[in-house]
Amino acid sequence: MVSQNGIKLAVHVITNxxxxxxxxxxxxxxRKGPLTLEELVRFTELTSEQVKNSLLVLIQHNCVQAYSHEEEGGSTTAAKANTKYLAIFDNILHRLRFPKFLAIVTQKLDKECVELLEGLLQDGRLTTKQMVARASQRGLGEDVVRDCLLKLVTSQYVERCPAREPVICKLVTDETTAKINEVPEALEQSILAAAVPVDAIRFSVTKNTGFCINKEISSNSSTITGVGEKRKLDSLELDTKPDAKEEEPVLWRANFEEFIRSLRHTACIENVRMRLDDGAAIILSAILEATRREEKKVKMKTSVPLSLNSIFEAVMKTKDSCIMTLDRVRASLVQLGCPQRVPDDSYSIGLNSIIELARNDEVESVVLKRYGRDAYRMFRLLSKADRLLDTDKISDTTFVEKKDTPKVLYKLWKDKYVHMEKLILMGFKQSEVLLWRVNKPELWEHILDEMYRATLNLSTRLAYEKEKGNAVRRI
Structure with a gap:
């Protein structure tokens, strides 16, 4: 479920x-979830043409996915009449991360690849002919575009666009979808999954892409060498033979999933480097790089299992291999909290636990800056305890005055950082005991909502200052 501040931020981004x-x-x-064209015309009070053009813009820039809704036992023809449009909230916010995406490619590939990716980020979806036309304005030839596209697709930073209008079966009841702001996660995932082609097609360059290649290029193809190695560009030739039936040109777009995976990996590695040492960070980096292609989704709970020998081989390929021995690799794996799996003699690192620790550190730092050290100690105690504690227990453990403890806890509760429950004790004299705990799922949503609000405020203020500066210059 997207919060109100999240929606406001997304709308602000689209408006800009x-x-x-x-x-x-x-x-x-x-706000209302997937809607048909007729429903959008009715809600927005715009003309049908205006709504169509707006949807085309949003689809072009990967912010909306169209799909056909098919009832069980229904026909595809009937489903076509029930086309709905789903706003992809994450893709809208990814537009704020475009500079980071370009920075990733800048570090790993060459300048021409960055320029090609920049065009895809700016224009949303492009054919190879459009890429060539755009690159020619900057003095780049077709061969350069061909090579850069090959590098980006091989690295999975660029992918084929999803299906225009996948057909899905009904997954949830109308009562569920009728709630405002609630697009069931299963529904959204099923729509996006149905639209995305299989990897063999998703990351392939074939004749109908505008270039012809002898063998299909996929993520696990052995015919493509690694980035930085020489490639035989002779295998790529412009397809000049007209087909009997003209095929639609393939559209390409930036693969947001791969960029988010890369950012997530970097965050995990840097957190491990800060908490443990460089050796553990090197091991984690080598494991994630070696298994990147085998990850089935972005938010993996654990890394893909690898044997000790495979891990050591991956470490030997890094620039820090000279300082790593097998014993040190084994010791670093113990530091990372991944005991050896007996059945298949492999190791798997808990990425979720690393993310959880980093998230706790961030929230604790916010509490420290906003509420002071006493509140920080109380919050940290409740966060680690992960259970209900009474006020006196919190006061005794954190060494905070009993008269001040309820005041501090009340501030945290009022701002939704802690959860409070009242317990009535019946006896000779009725008494009330306040119990406190940190409800982490609710807290993470609250913190995320605060981040949306802060980002929106900063963006609005920045726009105001720019407009103010322009007005001063005009005077």
């Missing part, structure tokens, strides 16, 4: 990038 009309359509999709 595409204008008020497109933002109006996007806002209704975010």
């Amino acid at each position: 990038h595409f204008g008020n009309l497109v933002a109006n359509v996007c806002e209704y999709l975010l």
Whole structure:
């Protein structure tokens, strides 16, 4: 479920990038969930043509996915009449991360690849001909575009666009989807999964892409060498033979999943480096790099299992291999909390636990800065205990005055950082005991909502300052 501040931020991003009309359509999709064209026209009070154009813009920039809704036992023809449009909230916010995406490619590939990716980020979806036309304006030839596209697809930073309108079966009841702001996660995932082609097609360059290659390029293809190695570009030739039936040109787009995976890996590695040491960070980095292609989803709970020999081989390929021995690798794995798995003699690192520790540290630092050291000690105690504690127990453990403890806890409760429960004790004299705990799932949602609000405020203030500066210059 997307929070109100999250919706406001997404609408603000769309307004800045595409204008008020497109933002109006996007806002209704975010607030009411998937809608048909007729419903959007009714809600937005815009003309059908305006809504269509707005949807085309949002689809072009990967912010909306169309799909056909098919009842069980229904026909595809009937489903076509029930086309709905789903706003992809994450993709909208990814637009704020475009500079980070470009920075990742800058570090790993060459300048021409960065320019090609920049075009895809700016224009949303492009064919190879459009890429060549855009690159020619910067003095880059077709061969350069061909090579850069090959590198980006091989690295999975660029992918084929999903299906225009996948057909799915009904997954949830109308009562569930009728709730405002609640697009069931299973429904959204099923729509996006149905639209995405299999990896063999998703990361392949074939003749209908505008270039012809003898063998299909996929993530596990042995015909493509690694980035930085020489490639035989002779295998790529412009497809000049007209087909009997003209095929639609393939559209390409940036693969947001791969960039988010890369950022997540970097965050885990840097957190391990800070908490443990460089050796553990090197081991984790080598494991994640070696198993990146085998990860089935972005938010993996654990790394893909690897044997000790495979881990050591991966470490030997890094620039820090000279300081790593097998014993040190084994010791670092123990530091990372991944005991050896007896059945298959492999190791798997808990990525979720690393993310959890980093998240706790961030929230604790917020509590320290906002509420002071006493509140920080109380919050840290409750967070680690992960159970209900009474006020006196908290006071005794954190060495805070008993008269001050309820005041501090009340502030944290009022701002939704801790959860409170009242317990009535019946006896000779009725008494009330306050119990406190940190409800982490609710807290993470609250913190995320605060981050959305802060980002929106900063963006609004930045826009105001820019406008103010422009007004001063005009004077």
